[in-house]
């Protein structure tokens with residue numbers, strides 16, 4: 001039985017399933033165009049209406065993806081993998097929310113474990129990026145998740161909920177209404193070791209319970225909570241039918257058109 005806020009379930013919850021492909025540091029702009037074309041042309045309009053499909057390419061591919069999506073009026077979304085907490089100015093290498101929104105991005109990943117690990121991003125920095133995204137009208141996909149040792153010690157729920165609260169410092173209930181959270185256990189990312197559907201459900205439910213405490217039941221029941229970590233066409237259906245799992249944040253499998261399309265089709269909503 002779900003522990004989180006109000007009666008829901010992906011089917012019948014009112015939350016539209018979201019399948020987002022995080023390409024990480026892969027694919028040049030030509031490969032990007034080929035992949036988006038293949039996925040978007042393969043999926044039927046009815047499927048794209050039921051499941052929201054989002055591409056998260058490297059910054060250098062965004063212009064090409066924008067041109068393709070706009071030119072062919074594709075019913076897919078796209079966004080960045082990170083953004084600067086700053087608005088503009090002398091921040092070498094940073095990409096601002098304004099730049100992303102000018103490129104038509106509707107989403108941005110914030111606080112991915114790879115950035116937390118390799119770029120030492122802490123919850124306070126992640127929270128400032130979440131606020132920067134909202135400032136520019138971009139929906140943050142906030143990533144949280146535990147390392148293997150934390151799970152082994154049985155502290156994973158507490159760890160993730162602390163991370164969630166810290167990463168949402170300063171966010172209002174009104175802003176949170178459009179939030180997307182992605183639960184990505186670090187030990188499942190790129191390892192082929194997917195969390196069990198029940199483990200994913202338990203954590204996504206706990207996340208929703210914490211969102212309820214922070215923003216109230218009605219806001220929390222509308223927030224989409226995704227699972228990420230070795231999602232494939234073969235395991236997506238089991239994960240996405242769990243009542244608090246509203247879709248997936250997909251890494252490796254999002255680079256292969258047939259596999260990504262298979263994941264979208266595995267959604268019970270599709």
Ligand SMILES: O=C(CO)COP(=O)(O)O
Pocket residue numbers: 022112184188189190191192228229230231249250251252253
């Ligand atoms: O980190 C992820 C998505 O953000 C998950 O990556 P994989 O699907 O390759 O495990």
